[in-house]
Amino acid sequence: MSNIAGKAYAMNVITPIPWYKVWLNRLIFWAALKIPNVLNGLLTLSLIHYARWVIIPRDKFPRLDPSQPKEDLNYSYMLFFSNFNGSWDQYVDSFTFAIPSGLDLFWKMNVKYPKSVPLTPFHNYIQHNQIDTAHYYNAYPMAASNDVKSAKNVKKALIDFNAASSNKSPDEFLEDYNKLLNQLQNDFGEMRPTPIVSLAAQAVKERVMEEQRQSH
Amino acid sequence: MTQNLDLTDIQGNIVKAYGSSGFFKARYLFLRVDDGDKGRDFVGAITSKVTSANEKLKGDDALTVTTNMAFTYAGLQALELPTASLVGFPSDFVMGMSKRKDILGDDGPSDPKYWDKIWQEKVHIWISINGKTSDVVEERYQWILQQIKATGGVTLLRGHCGEDGNGNAVDDLPYQDASVLYEKDGVTPTAKEHFGYTDGIGDPVFDGQTNNAARVIGRGKLTRSGDWVPLATGEFILGHVDEAMEYPQTAPRPDLLSNNGTYMVYRKLHENVGTFNKFLDEQSKDYPGGKELLAAKFSGRWRDNGAPLVHTPDNESKAEWDKKFAAADDATQKRMLTDFTYNEDISGAKCPFSAHTRRINPRGSLEYGVKDAFHTPGALVDRRRILRRGLPYGKVKDETSDKGNHGIIFMALNADIKRQFEFVQQQWINYANDFKQGNDKEVLLGNHSSKDPGKVVLQVEPGSGKPPHFVNNIPRLVETRGGDYFFIPSIGALKLIAGGLVDPT
């Protein structure tokens, strides 16, 4: 098992929330999506591939099959699901320092939430409630979300450029080409394997690869 | 200044860079402890001369030579610290630098197997001597040799590469020499390093370090109102509150062992001067701004006087800046060198995202101009700062060759090696997602590979229609030749260690 696949780390955190406070949390989620700028910080954190908060009411816990007995739960739960770049420590550091009040807002109804600053109690809270990833598939292990965004920019700009400029005279073509490079100047980063952020994760990966080599 | 630090307890190298107080010569010694009892006696003997942050470094009756001491994890084991204390050290420090090579990108020619021989030894103790002249350094060195003889129980380790008295290359020196570089006259000290850059300008300022408000500008942390304030002391010294509003979590027990101490990263970085000069010449042939501007684009500052690129993005603005700089008084000059942020240059058109100083201290610019995105502009930067305490070593004899022993003895001090130094080295030097540049490595320090050399983009004014400049085929310009992680205890803690009195119960 590993929570890391390629450049992504998968985090699943599930925290109890008193069922009678769920509506308040829903209100907060709704407001965060409606009010401009509330999510600016989160969106600016370019290490984050994806983040989602979902509330699971205490009588709506998923069952694999109708024959699976329903659970009798005291609490509703908030599922936080995120994929990000780098290691857990790096992410939690950046997350808390960039958007402490946002985190507090989303989690504050949750049982025993300590606030995001100081860091260690928050760190411990997340770790205590984290569910490790048993299976994790990453189709583009060398891509961080910035790489995907850049690739999309380059693709679109190239297609447009081809349509607009392919029949122009050499001088005009060059001018357009330079403009294209200018427009894309922050989308040319190389895409290569991730730097090794965890020696433990790296050791696991190497052992798995060694086993695969031997079984071939 | 809101903090009153116990300067008599804190080792002097933490609070000040000796180099900027006229201590132009240094020697670094590494020892192995062979016997716990005698080793502790030796630590006690050296402690009597360990320089505190309270000593006077400048002016009349100032010191002319300093001594400081630190330990690896193996060293603390050899000195028989109790296990209950040892388990409190962070895993990065416990492992030491060579085992962290995959994190640090020490591959290819930087691999620990090519390091100076001394790093194959059991390095336990680091002792530094900084002096105003070579003579006082030698004198202090002789004094240390006497202590080794007197107490026994420790061995001074040989195995540094360098030159013997006759200028011949040797690989078994008993110490590492370091020195500022001099003008051609051989007597006027400079702030240069071997690639020709002016160094030693930017260094963080933390609470309690200075009460000179002018020194905080461009060196502390950037606030939302655009002011600079000192960083929390706990970013650099254990036992003080850090930027996360808590005491550093890297401190072992008891408090008396960790308070007022910190961690040091020691790295011997060889500079491939021949390759650098050749690369710069070749690349600047088709660079419109010329060689010196290109060199500045690699570092973020101009080589001759350290002018920040953000305020001098081309030759014209540089000429004007130079005129003002020449006419300015000392205080104004300092301010001109440090008072800037990269928020003045969000696109990177002036100082590219690959520049050394921008990578290593983005100065509150990681919000990319999004208004009030983060809690503070420096949210992603303030916990990644390091104090630099190094000096150049060696001489370049042939500007066209990489051979020889010359580079920088890089020493970084921080409360959390993993969060501060290692993060910067890994995420910002050898990777660039935080700068939206994919895997493009920093030009000067990146661990570029000869088989698969890297490139960077030098941004230009967006919307100008001009193409950015691509710097291709970047070779490995800097190679690691050794190093380790050390714990610098307070002077009080040194006495406890020496007395065998550390008790975490």
Ligand code: HEM
């Ligand atoms: C041979 C290797 C190196 C060379 C030639 C070099 C050169 C320079 C130069 C020319 C400057 C600008 C002057 C100044 O602001 O003081 C600088 C600044 C700096 N360097 Fe290095 N450096 C080297 C290694 C490192 C390493 C390994 C690190 C850390 C991982 C580092 C961290 C810094 C920091 C923190 C600054 C100040 C940036 C600021 O606050 O604006 N340097 N370096």
